[in-house]
Amino acid sequence: MLEVQDVHTHYGHIEALKGVTLEVRRGEIVTIIGANGAGKTTLLMTICGDPRASAGRIRLDGEDITHLPTWEIVRRGVAHAPEGRRIFPRMTVLENLKMGATVNGEQWFEEDVEQVFALFPRLKERLHQRGGTLSGGEQQMLAIGRALMARPRLLLLDEPSLGLAPNLVQQIFRAIVEINRSRGLTILLVEQNAFQALRIAHRGYVLATGEVVLQGTGRELLANPEVRAAYLEGGH
Amino acid sequence: MSTVATVGPRATAGGFDLARALKEAGLAAFVAFVLFVPLAGFKLVGQEGQLALEYRPHWVLIGTAAVFVGHLAINFIRAMRGPSQRARGEAGAMARFFTVHARWFGLAAALLAFLLPFTPLGNRYVVDVATTVLIYVMLGWGLNIVVGLAGLLDLGYVAFYAVGAYSYALFAQWFGLGFWEALPIAGVLAAIAGILLGFPVLRLRGDYLAIVTLGFGEIIRVVLLNWYDVTNGPDGISGIPRPTFFGLEFKRYSPDGMTFSQFFGIEYSSLHRVIFLYYLILILALITNWFVLRIRRLPIGRAWEALREDEIACKALGINPTNTKLTAFALGAMFGGFAGSFFATRQGFISPESFTFIESATILAIVVLGGMGSQIGVALAALVIVVLPELGREFEQFRMLLFGAAMVGIMVWRPRGLLAFREPTVRLHGRGQGEEAPR
Numbered sequence A: 001m002l003e004v005q006d007v008h009t010h011y012g013h014i015e016a017l018k019g020v021t022l023e024v025r026r027g028e029i030v031t032i033i034g035a036n037g038a039g040k041t042t043l044l045m046t047i048c049g050d051p052r053a054s055a056g057r058i059r060l061d062g063e064d065i066t067h068l069p070t071w072e073i074v075r076r077g078v079a080h081a082p083e084g085r086r087i088f089p090r091m092t093v094l095e096n097l098k099m100g101a102t103v104n105g106e107q108w109f110e111e112d113v114e115q116v117f118a119l120f121p122r123l124k125e126r127l128h129q130r131g132g133t134l135s136g137g138e139q140q141m142l143a144i145g146r147a148l149m150a151r152p153r154l155l156l157l158d159e160p161s162l163g164l165a166p167n168l169v170q171q172i173f174r175a176i177v178e179i180n181r182s183r184g185l186t187i188l189l190v191e192q193n194a195f196q197a198l199r200i201a202h203r204g205y206v207l208a209t210g211e212v213v214l215q216g217t218g219r220e221l222l223a224n225p226e227v228r229a230a231y232l233e234g235g236h
Numbered sequence B: 001m002s003t004v005a006t007v008g009p010r011a012t013a014g015g016f017d018l019a020r021a022l023k024e025a026g027l028a029a030f031v032a033f034v035l036f037v038p039l040a041g042f043k044l045v046g047q048e049g050q051l052a053l054e055y056r057p058h059w060v061l062i063g064t065a066a067v068f069v070g071h072l073a074i075n076f077i078r079a080m081r082g083p084s085q086r087a088r089g090e091a092g093a094m095a096r097f098f099t100v101h102a103r104w105f106g107l108a109a110a111l112l113a114f115l116l117p118f119t120p121l122g123n124r125y126v127v128d129v130a131t132t133v134l135i136y137v138m139l140g141w142g143l144n145i146v147v148g149l150a151g152l153l154d155l156g157y158v159a160f161y162a163v164g165a166y167s168y169a170l171f172a173q174w175f176g177l178g179f180w181e182a183l184p185i186a187g188v189l190a191a192i193a194g195i196l197l198g199f200p201v202l203r204l205r206g207d208y209l210a211i212v213t214l215g216f217g218e219i220i221r222v223v224l225l226n227w228y229d230v231t232n233g234p235d236g237i238s239g240i241p242r243p244t245f246f247g248l249e250f251k252r253y254s255p256d257g258m259t260f261s262q263f264f265g266i267e268y269s270s271l272h273r274v275i276f277l278y279y280l281i282l283i284l285a286l287i288t289n290w291f292v293l294r295i296r297r298l299p300i301g302r303a304w305e306a307l308r309e310d311e312i313a314c315k316a317l318g319i320n321p322t323n324t325k326l327t328a329f330a331l332g333a334m335f336g337g338f339a340g341s342f343f344a345t346r347q348g349f350i351s352p353e354s355f356t357f358i359e360s361a362t363i364l365a366i367v368v369l370g371g372m373g374s375q376i377g378v379a380l381a382a383l384v385i386v387v388l389p390e391l392g393r394e395f396e397q398f399r400m401l402l403f404g405a406a407m408v409g410i411m412v413w414r415p416r417g418l419l420a421f422r423e424p425t426v427r428l429h430g431r432g433q434g435e436e437a438p439r
Helices: A038-048 A069-074 A095-103 A109-119 A121-127 A136-148 A168-181 A194-200 A220-221 A226-234 B018-040 B057-081 B084-100 B102-118 B124-149 B160-175 B179-201 B206-226 B259-265 B271-296 B299-309 B312-318 B321-347 B357-370 B374-413
Strands: A002-011 A014-023 A029-034 A055-060 A078-083 A154-157 A185-191 A205-207 A211-217 B042-047 B050-055
Touching: A002 A038, A002 A211, A002 B018, A014 A029, A014 A038, A014 A211, A029 A038, A029 A168, A029 A194, A029 A226, A038 A095, A038 A154, A055 A136, A069 A078, A069 A185, A069 A211, A069 B312, A078 A136, A078 B084, A078 B124, A078 B312, A095 A109, A095 A136, A109 A168, A109 B312, A121 A136, A121 B179, A136 A154, A136 A168, A154 B259, A168 A185, A168 A194, A168 B102, A185 A194, A194 A220, A194 B084, A205 A220, A211 A226, A220 A226, A226 B206, B018 B057, B042 B206, B102 B124, B102 B271, B102 B374, B124 B271, B124 B357, B124 B374, B160 B206, B160 B321, B179 B321, B206 B357, B271 B299, B271 B321, B271 B374, B299 B312, B312 B321, B357 B374
Parallel strands: A029 A185, A029 A205, A078 A154, A154 A185
Antiparallel strands: A002 A014, A002 A055, A205 A211, B042 B050
């Protein structure tokens, strides 16, 4: 579904991605793990076209999307729940969700809202509350829900566990698995919480200083001694 | 009145700290003293055909003492009223009440406005002032699209007002177009000017955006001032035709057909035109309001608000920020252009003098004082800003002082604007679920 081939990305003179190649197949959860500054977020942003890849190719279902503007890429069915949630703080939960449906002209709005509420019942209780007054976990639910409103083919999640209490992390990850299982939605998940991410992922890539250093199934990576030493030991 | 800065957030929540209050008041008084020495301490007087300086130390002392006592009093009142948090909550509840019932307040206000010329209050002066208020209400609503909804700080809004005014004046002068034919043209030209401004500033934000828009406003004014062959430069354009009522002119006699008074068989009065202009701007303003209220509920309106909140999130949701910003600039400018045309036809004479930065600042002040994004708030603020100086006329030279004090007062007690409660644009399953108090 998504092919990333030898992608390089620069911020000015700094090369943040040094030739990343990866693939996401239909129906999979693929996770990208790595330390701070490894280029995980840059990779997701590059897939979305902002910043542009300075070299390499990105294909979505065979179509070259490397040089499309962000909003065109999103219109082709790539939804992005960005790092730090980035919900609209002064708008209500419902309005935030409506913003997510803008891409498809809001034609399935009522129906999709119900689905989001089925997934995150907490959001239903907060329907007319302003986004900025939600707790961190609720904001993350809203960010995921908002991305789902676009009815994407591919969902990009950037560190959904960031700054959340362990039980909320569990809840979010359960929801991610649920979205993947019940709807067959393909998910590319960027995480620092390697343990949780690898447990739910079909496959994973380990990114270090802008390069893929390891790849394999979730289980393989969990068992890999290098991965254990670098990302798993010492708490999760 | 630079003492505002020190009045700010330091009021204590609990008891009254006299030593600190005295210190702060002393500081404010010192700042005031430094300002008052040159501003009020000297006066130029003519003595035997020559200019001489008159020293007025008492004025400096009175002013400084007033600031000292006033500052102390404000701090004292705040301490007595308890935590400022609660005060803000009450204000919020009131603002919320206003906004939630905005429809009724709006209808009542519109009804009052429609009846105004026929009430005992409706003399020529009042209708004239009300017309000015409505021009600013319309400009405020137009700018509200750009600043309040899309969050793009525009310090050069007067440019579009000028484009609208000059469009009508020039089309009337060169091609003999009447107000009604020129109005859409003026709107379109202003919208184009809005897009022209929009392109270079697409990537700018905050302070940088404000500076460029400020420059744009000045560029338009300087062009109008110096392009003598077309705009008649500083002399301005006079003899701009007045609007007609479906072709009927507001004159005693007209060489080309019936006049308004002849058609309706009433005695000619110069008041007819004043009242007609008043209704004209009232209707234009109401159309603006209706348009903004509608568009807030459409995807484009929501996209503006989302863009104000978080541009990166907008991109991630497939919104094209370029188009969204440009439509905000274009539509905001269009209403500025309409208001400009009206201004030209009302005054009958325009010159670059009418389109200085102070106008932009006034319109922006109306939007900010009203509470960014609030339609009723903008109308209230326009009323305050236009009518306050009028009420103060009896106080002559103290008029602007009163005006300034009122502005400071609003900013102290209503730091987020008169009505800063934002009404949600989408509802599901009726009202009442999970609502929360406004901030």
